[in-house]
Amino acid sequence: MNDTSTLKPGHILGETGIWEMVIGLEIHAQISSKSKLFSGASASFGSEANRNVSLVDAAMPGMLPVINEFCVEQAVKTGLALNAKINNVSVFDRKNYFYADLPQGYQISQFTKPIVGEGEIIVDLDNGEQTTIGIERLHLEQDAGKSLHDQHPTKSYIDLNRTGVALMEIVSKPDIRSPQEAGAYVKKIRSILRYIGACDGNMEEGSLRADCNVSVRKSGKEFGTRCEIKNLNSIRFIIQAIQSEAERQVDILEEGGTIDQETRLFDTSTGETRSMRSKEDAHDYRYFPDPDLLPLEFTESWVQDIKEKLPELPDSLKKRLVKDFGITSYDASILVEEKDYVDFYQQAANGRDGKLTANWMITELFGALKKDNLSFSESPITSENLGELISLISNGTISGKIAKEVFSEMMKSKKSPYVIVKEKGLEQVSDDSEILELIDQVISDNQEKVNEYLSGKDKLFGFFVGQVMKLSQGKANPGVVNKLLKEKLK
Amino acid sequence: MSELLDLNLVEASEALKNKKISSLELTKAYLKSISDTSSLGAYLEIVEDKAISMAKESDKKLIDGTARPLEGIPIGIKDMFCTKDIKTTASSKILENFIPTYESTVTQNLWNDGAVILGKLSCDEFAMGSSNETAAKGNVINPWLKNKKMSPGGSSGGSAAAVAARSALAATGTDTGGSIRQPAAFCGITGLKPTYGRCSRWGIVAFSSSLDQAGPLTRTVSDAALMLNSMAGYDQKDSTSANLKMPDLMDYLDKGIKGKKIGIPKEYTQDGISEDIVKFYEKSIDWLKDEGAEIVPVSLPHTKYALPAYYIIAPAEASSNLARYDGVRYGARHEASSLDEMYELTRGNSFGDEVKRRIMIGTYVLSSGYYDAYYLKAQKVRRLIKEDFENVYKKVDYILTPSTPTTSFELGKKQDPLTMYLNDIFTVPASLAGLPGISLPVGLDNSGLPIGIQLIANSFDEPGLIRTARVLERSAGFNFIADGAAK
Numbered sequence: 006m007n008d009t010s011t012l013k014p015g016h017i018l019g020e021t022g023i024w025e026m027v028i029g030l031e032i033h034a035q036i037s038s039k040s041k042l043f044s045g046a047s048a049s050f051g052s053e054a055n056r057n058v059s060l061v062d063a064a065m066p067g068m069l070p071v072i073n074e075f076c077v078e079q080a081v082k083t084g085l086a087l088n089a090k091i092n093n094v095s096v097f098d099r100k101n102y103f104y105a106d107l108p109q110g111y112q113i114s115q116f117t118k119p120i121v122g123e124g125e126i127i128v129d130l131d132n133g134e135q136t137t138i139g140i141e142r143l144h145l146e147q148d149a150g151k152s153l154h155d156q157h158p159t160k161s162y163i164d165l166n167r168t169g170v171a172l173m174e175i176v177s178k179p180d181i182r183s184p185q186e187a188g189a190y191v192k193k194i195r196s197i198l199r200y201i202g203a204c205d206g207n208m209e210e211g212s213l214r215a216d217c218n219v220s221v222r223k224s225g226k227e228f229g230t231r232c233e234i235k236n237l238n239s240i241r242f243i244i245q246a247i248q249s250e251a252e253r254q255v256d257i258l259e260e261g262g263t264i265d266q267e268t269r270l271f272d273t274s275t276g277e278t279r280s281m282r283s284k285e286d287a288h289d290y291r292y293f294p295d296p297d298l299l300p301l302e303f304t305e306s307w308v309q310d311i312k313e314k315l316p317e318l319p320d321s322l323k324k325r326l327v328k329d330f331g332i333t334s335y336d337a338s339i340l341v342e343e344k345d346y347v348d349f350y351q352q353a354a355n356g357r358d359g360k361l362t363a364n365w366m367i368t369e370l371f372g373a374l375k376k377d378n379l380s381f382s383e384s385p386i387t388s389e390n391l392g393e394l395i396s397l398i399s400n401g402t403i404s405g406k407i408a409k410e411v412f413s414e415m416m417k418s419k420k421s422p423y424v425i426v427k428e429k430g431l432e433q434v435s436d437d438s439e440i441l442e443l444i445d446q447v448i449s450d451n452q453e454k455v456n457e458y459l460s461g462k463d464k465l466f467g468f469f470v471g472q473v474m475k476l477s478q479g480k481a482n483p484g485v486v487n488k489l490l491k492e493k494l495k
Numbered sequence: 496m497s498e499l500l501d502l503n504l505v506e507a508s509e510a511l512k513n514k515k516i517s518s519l520e521l522t523k524a525y526l527k528s529i530s531d532t533s534s535l536g537a538y539l540e541i542v543e544d545k546a547i548s549m550a551k552e553s554d555k556k557l558i559d560g561t562a563r564p565l566e567g568i569p570i571g572i573k574d575m576f577c578t579k580d581i582k583t584t585a586s587s588k589i590l591e592n593f594i595p596t597y598e599s600t601v602t603q604n605l606w607n608d609g610a611v612i613l614g615k616l617s618c619d620e621f622a623m624g625s626s627n628e629t630a631a632k633g634n635v636i637n638p639w640l641k642n643k644k645m646s647p648g649g650s651s652g653g654s655a656a657a658v659a660a661r662s663a664l665a666a667t668g669t670d671t672g673g674s675i676r677q678p679a680a681f682c683g684i685t686g687l688k689p690t691y692g693r694c695s696r697w698g699i700v701a702f703s704s705s706l707d708q709a710g711p712l713t714r715t716v717s718d719a720a721l722m723l724n725s726m727a728g729y730d731q732k733d734s735t736s737a738n739l740k741m742p743d744l745m746d747y748l749d750k751g752i753k754g755k756k757i758g759i760p761k762e763y764t765q766d767g768i769s770e771d772i773v774k775f776y777e778k779s780i781d782w783l784k785d786e787g788a789e790i791v792p793v794s795l796p797h798t799k800y801a802l803p804a805y806y807i808i809a810p811a812e813a814s815s816n817l818a819r820y821d822g823v824r825y826g827a828r829h830e831a832s833s834l835d836e837m838y839e840l841t842r843g844n845s846f847g848d849e850v851k852r853r854i855m856i857g858t859y860v861l862s863s864g865y866y867d868a869y870y871l872k873a874q875k876v877r878r879l880i881k882e883d884f885e886n887v888y889k890k891v892d893y894i895l896t897p898s899t900p901t902t903s904f905e906l907g908k909k910q911d912p913l914t915m916y917l918n919d920i921f922t923v924p925a926s927l928a929g930l931p932g933i934s935l936p937v938g939l940d941n942s943g944l945p946i947g948i949q950l951i952a953n954s955f956d957e958p959g960l961i962r963t964a965r966v967l968e969r970s971a972g973f974n975f976i977a978d979g980a981a982k
Binding site: 068070111 | 577595597599699700731838858
């Protein structure tokens with residue numbers, strides 16, 4: 006009955022049967038804003054330590070926060086893109102705790118009245134299926150600073166550059182059922198954020214991080230006790246951490262144990278999670294409304310203005326690509342994954358063969374970039390040049406085979422395909438008289454085979470085509486060669 | 496010298512503009528006063544050089560005809576206001592050596608209008624107290640009945656004592672639950688707490704953000720009007736600052752109160768108020784009636800809950816506001832082997848008892864499990880108190896109450912915290928409602944200590960507050976000078 010070969014992702018086969026994972030994600034997305042959430046200091050990444058710190062960020066006596074309107078707009082934009090309810094009145098609360106990299110002694114966040122309420126997104130899975138994941142809420146909050154414990158034997162160093170940087174915390178409902186779904190969900194959120202420009206989604210720089218809540222249960226039963234894995238900064242780690250945490254929980258439960266609700270960390274070297282603090286040690290954050298800030302209020306018309314200015318989002322864009330360019334739904338879903346891809350594609354395919362462009366981009370370009378270990382933004386081939394290549398193929402200037410040669414040259418030299426074709430004289434020969442000359446030569450060189458063919462050995466036709474192509478160094482238009490050969494050898 | 500000290504702010508300003516006196520001689524007279532009355536302990540920091548140079552600058556402007564509203568007027572600043580390059584301690588050991596690199600909006604407004612700084616004035620630690628006894632550097636002595644060492648009140652005790660002792664022509668204060676009005680009453684001077692949002696809180700060391708409000712302590716009502724004209728104003732850097740233009744208060748001084756309705760809340764005349772204060776309260780009612788006001792008995796039914804609500808809300812906010820004094824970036828730090836131990840030693844050694852008490856109360860009332868019963872309930876009470884006032888202001892223009900239940904008390908007579916908290920019983924309701932209030936001296940009790948009466952106006956009706964207070968001031972004719980004042 007428990008056949009592992011039919012085990013679905015997110016299911017774990019234990020001694021007592023199949024366990025199902027229940028996963029909820031809290032994504033922290035740094036808003037792409039020049040300045041911080043409540044101060045004018047720069048929010049840029051990679052500055053020298055403690056350079057981007059205002060008096061407000063350092064929590065000097067008497068300093069007061071002032072909300073950055075741009076960040077509010079980004080949160081509303083994101084809420085709209087997540088098909089979520091926008092709360093026209095929301096409240097900032099103080100989350101109180103002591104830590105050396107938290108100068109105020111509290112983080113300004115939103116607790117009971119977040120700026121964005123419930124929503125949902127459609128997530129594309131690797132098997133081509135789709136699933137809907139609910140959004141619980143989105144709220145605005147400040148980031149903390151950074152503590153460096155390894156710079157000095159007895160002291161810790163503090164860098165406040167990140168202190169006060171604007172974050173959006175996007176909380177999912179516990180709708181996710183497998184690590185792969187969690188990964189796809191993060192990908193989708195990241196893609197949406199990049200489309201609307203609210204967050205650059207850069208996980209390496211920490212602009213996007215996730216806390217994962219994981220529990221296991223037998224199918225159809227009540228949710229189990231969950232553990233929270235903190236601060237995961239890559240999709241790969243999210244998938245690994247959830248899988249390993251769920252397995253750990255199954256092991257405990259099957260041995261008759263119980264799960265302690267606790268916060269855990271993922272150790273990337275062992276691939277396992279370990280306890281960070283238990284529920285008993287959990288902070289009492291003493292949330293209360295921040296008296297330095299008025300409730301955040303905006304009008305419906307302001308929200309409408311933002312809504313009207315929203316760019317086209319992945320889901321509708323995908324549908325449009327299928328319709329306008331005649332490509333498959335699968336290709337379209339790959340292209341809309343990143344805004345950069347789809348922008349590139351639309352430029353390259355504009356007025357050209359959409360299917361051919363998609364093939365060349367997905368198979369050749371993505372493949373070549375992967376082989377050369379280059380990111381998409383580092384591509385030596387521009388959308389303009391890829392488009393030109395498509396045109397050269399479509400109008401018969403070069404054959405598909407020659408195109409591959411031109412493409413490799415484009416990867417190397419960054420030259421336009423037109424220039425490469427010209428320089429190397431790679432234009433396809435379609436002119437009847439030129440090709441007839443080649444045919445005549447092949448016939449006179451292979452008189453014996455011609456006789457065999459004429460006496461009924463039809464298979465030899467391919468041989469003649471090959472010889473003509475070879476003689477033309479691959480430049481002869483194969484269609485024309487075929488037609489003329491047939492006439493000649495009647 | 497004496498004639499210079501006799502001039503109140505408005506008179507001194509006139510004399511300066513008419514070039515009868517110079518700012519330099521006026522400022523020097525006050526610097527001498529400060530040294531003559533130093534035993535009162537009102538000043539924590541005296542900035543003589545800066546005072547002299549600002550006075551000289553003012554004299555230039557007075558001569559070339561570009562004088563500003565407060566040109567050349569020497570004033571003292573409560574130590575809660577951050578002053579650039581001048582030590583600002585909030586009377587706390589934890590900020591013992593703190594020198595801000597920035598200037599609070601309110602003090603900057605004063606300097607922009609030509610005022611001259613004399614120094615920083617003592618107060619209760621982080622403005623928490625009603626007797627100035629919680630100040631880290633020790634209490635301030637009330638210049639009245641100087642030899643008996645009476646309390647100047649608090650928390651703006653240094654400000655009130657300095658104005659009463661004539662060692663500052665005016666002073667700034669902050670009022671969270673009565674910290675301007677109560678010490679003004681104890682020291683026989685005028686103290687005005689504006690509407691919440693009238694003065695920017697930017698650069699003022701925060702005690703309780705939803706209640707803190709800066710205001711002037713002065714000799715007269717017109718002095719207060721002139722000071723507040725300069726102190727008030729919208730400030731983008733304070734999100735709770737009101738974007739409203741305040742009319743020139745000097746225009747309202749002599750408008751009278753004929754036909755105005757004065758509310759007398761029955762809840763403010765209960766037991767425990769000293770007889771002399773009741774006597775002067777009744778006299779004040781009569782004076783206003785004589786000036787053509789209509790006296791209307793009113794009720795503010797939730798008044799009795801104001802003090803308990805205040806002592807939940809203010810400590811709750813304080814417990815969070817004071818978390819930043821952690822020894823990490825500035826202020827006192829006690830080295831230790833772990834971060835938690837460093838926090839404990841730094842905060843344990845550097846905060847005084849009253850501050851610690853309020854941090855603990857505040858932490859408790861915000862704790863999960865207690866939040867609803869205390870903090871949330873207190874916020875509901877605050878709303879009801881606000882509504883009480885809103886209802887009353889549908890019927891009357893101003894409310895008249897005593898400022899304090901008793902006159903000043905002797906320092907060092909150890910009072911338990913709860914008795915001390917009762918000092919603010921008449922001032923706290925207006926604070927919770929965010930309303931402007933003024934305390935002015937109307938007489939002396941039988942031991943010779945000043946009695947203050949409070950007027951409360953509707954939100955942003957400082958003009959009305961000023962015109963009514965001016966009438967009461969005239970009728971009372973209080974012209975006594977403290978025995979401990981500079982001569």
